[in-house]
Amino acid sequence: MSQSIVIGLSAVIVAIRDGEAMVLTVRPRDAAGRASELAGLPFGPFDPQAHRTFELALRAFVTQQTRFELGYVEQLYTFGDRGREAPVANMGPDAAAARVVSVGYLALTPAAVETHAPDTEWSSWSRFFPYEDWRGGRPRVLAVLETALRRWACASRGAEAANRLARARLAFALDDAPWNEERVLERYELLYEAGLAPEAARDRGESCGAVSEELAAAVGEPMISDHRRILATALQRLRGKLKYRPVVFELMPEAFTLSALQRAVEAISGVPLHKQNFRRALERTALVEGLGRLDADTGGRPAELFRFRREMLSARPVSGLSLPLLRD
């Protein structure tokens, strides 16, 4: 009899709060009821008898676990590598001996409502990927990563060293290479491969790798199992999709100001945008419509409120928003 397979579903649930991109995290409890040290994504087993599709199963267990309803949902990727799953508590009784395969999903919700569910909280992306936020210019933590990555590259010889250096350069914008905000997974995987992400040591069965506190802060907080990999996949997908589908609006309330929209796009893509060019590009898409009402709580001059013209989606093919960079 061959080893049995268990499918786990994980959800990256994204919302914008105060101009920050947030993700819903949990601290699962072990059999003894102790909450985990590490954060994880909401996840649960897929029961083939109970559910007709993955998506239905996902919606059901997320509602049950975090007490809230998902809107926009899309499948990300299926992870099946042995040695990178670390089977965890609530996967059911069979999970211990079985091979766990996890199917990751991305979900977008318009507001970071309080969940009132135990062990559940909203966390900022940057807790897990501090180096991904370039809104305030090149993040300082990159200097620490650069040193560590160069050391890793030089630890091998010949062509391999050159290859490692080239990859690090491209991924982390070293030596004046341009920053590409989309390659989130590539960066995380490079940190994992270089042994800088704490998950790497853990998956090899070693105790916590001895790294400086400074480096640990630059690499970001680790997560349970392969959840940070799923999170990186989600951020990558979202950053890419932003540009060719109007998905930001799934994260906005009914009425919003153009500045709030721009801040949402910036929070997700992690780069600062040029205000006027952003607006001009938005105008061309005809995806939003002024409501004539004003929002007085902006600090300065009141801003006009806009709404997403959802009807455009069924009128003609629409692309996403362009990212007119603000060069700093």
Add this chain to the structure above:
Amino acid sequence: MSQSIVIGLSAVIVAIRDGEAMVLTVRPRDAAGRASELAGLPFGPFDPQAHRTFELALRAFVTQQTRFELGYVEQLYTFGDRGREAPVANMGPDAAAARVVSVGYLALTPAAVETHAPDTEWSSWSRFFPYEDWRGGRPRVLAVLETALRRWACASRGAEAANRLARARLAFALDDAPWNEERVLERYELLYEAGLAPEAARDRGESCGAVSEELAAAVGEPMISDHRRILATALQRLRGKLKYRPVVFELMPEAFTLSALQRAVEAISGVPLHKQNFRRALERTALVEGLGRLDADTGGRPAELFRFRREMLSARPVSGLSLPLLRD
């Protein structure tokens, strides 16, 4: 004890032959050794004990089944809907009672070599999606689909009818809506939902839906299980990826002419391109380099041979090729 899960791996293996996009298909045999009526994709069970990752398992069984080595490989999607899998012969003994989940992969190879494997052949996309080929202008089969889709839309009432019509219009470029070559899956799923794809009747347990021969030809040849859905996903992914990653070159030989490259891009995207604008855009990318050698077998004036500068990939972030449409 809960129902067990079996994971199946399916591969969409693409190559260009004589300017046509081809996909490797098989005709699996049942227990009695009879070859299936319908074509399918190369597929096999994932054995969690034998393989560390999906990709390794995929490469192993494809080599064993079709006698050839895969190059570029990427995961497409994981399909788990009950009622759309139709478990088939070589999934192993446990498959009958189990829930089958299939993970689809896309693979690109530079030449459509003869496989010399039994029950294996190269098929053109258009066998399965005749309406996707707009290289020679709007395909005639669309007229038949249009009639059938309008009938389907009108078969429901009120908002639902309007919704169906809007979706059909967008997906199939009816009423002068622009053709969007990327939405391959959306089109196939619409045909499935409308009951026009033979797979729909089969999955409902009905015998072959009684449709005219003309309509059957317009909808395209059905495949085993959910393989045509996986194929549609692959074509969609490939058409999209073409534009933002230089993947066409995975399908080209070492040396090629610019016309051959253009024909390859046209074969995949299914739209005719403007020759000079295609070349100018290509030139800007600096992704190819003239070899100074000529290809004499072009019929007219000999064409210069070019090569893909693979080293560009590690030099800086590169995007794919633009599709400068040739309006007809």
Add this chain to the structure above:
DNA sequence: TCAAAAGTGTTATCCTTACACCCATGT
């Protein structure tokens, strides 16, 4: 000599980028 396919020049238009400036409100 003619068909067939390769390869080039040039222009109008649109989009992107980058600049600097004015407006309405609260304190």
Add this chain to the structure above:
DNA sequence: ACATGGGTGTAAGGATAACACTTTTGA
């Protein structure tokens, strides 16, 4: 009055789309 954020005009440069034309081979 002034700080704060909202909102606008305009000009340069580059990419795109659309023209039509020349060149080199094989039959």
